[in-house]
Amino acid sequence: MNLDLILSNVGKHIELDGEEEKFFVSLLEPRTFKRKEFLLKEGEVCRYTTFVTEGCLKGFTVDKGGEEHILNFACRDWWIGDIYSLITQKPGMLNIEALAYTEALLLPRDKQQLLYKEVPKFERFFRILTENSLVANQQRLINNLSLTAEERYIAFLHKYPSIFIYAPLHNIASYLGITPEFLSKIRARLAKKDV
């Protein structure tokens, strides 16, 4: 269990005393995932907010034609979950799958509710976390509406600088909403530009 990493992540937004740290940590469930193993499948109810300590997960949906659409990646020091399903406790549309061997700390939903009750400052922590996700999502919507594919690719590289360790190019193309062929053309063009 990489507890230092999660405590320093939480420490970015709230200060915990020793007792509170101990209580928070007692609620976490460590898990490992093999490459291509699923943390969550479409149609299941999401029961965990997940923090990645090693490796990388991808969140994606599959459309009627069987095509995969990547919503997000979560590498080391990121949180992931199907927020719709987590909140409503209804079956979600999201799949979460490991791109490589991954270690994670899972906070079960009922434990998260208990945490809010016992250590209310976690309301603040998850409010800020959710705000940051909302900003990122909103930025991505704006980018999708107003940037060219090439500009979106460059923004993506700034957001996920180490993603190439884990994600194959067709995953990155899927995240950007373009074909792998088109992504190859963009990369060739940028390579010439020497960006």
Add this chain to the structure above:
Amino acid sequence: MNLDLILSNVGKHIELDGEEEKFFVSLLEPRTFKRKEFLLKEGEVCRYTTFVTEGCLKGFTVDKGGEEHILNFACRDWWIGDIYSLITQKPGMLNIEALAYTEALLLPRDKQQLLYKEVPKFERFFRILTENSLVANQQRLINNLSLTAEERYIAFLHKYPSIFIYAPLHNIASYLGITPEFLSKIRARLAKKDV
């Protein structure tokens, strides 16, 4: 000031006693906007979280080519703000403009921080509000990636059933990321289907 509406909106997620209601209400600034008046312009720092009590606002960005891209609408009983700029207090990319005569209650950012301090359960309220926005944004990203324009239009009508009172068709096309001509074709096709 339509205080009943905002108190009932807050009451969906947290319970306030009389003192807390009074304090919350004392922080709000009522404002009215004429049609086409701006609440926020690109490049400004967003200083308010805004609750609409009458009318409708639209949030949009303008790309380098001068084209408008609509990110969201906020009609009666909705909250709106440039969350990126609100959080970072940096200049934002969003414009917020009234589509019709609009009445709103503005919660200044410093007052919102004071509110968190004095009535911590508002951390909970805004956490839940932000979670719901995140769900809606995530759903829209999924829709943009995996649904046809016609399916996205139908999803849009479910989300904003009364939008036609306020928004011209080219605004709706902009929200959906399609041309007004293509939207007209979709509407004609759906009219024949009698959906």
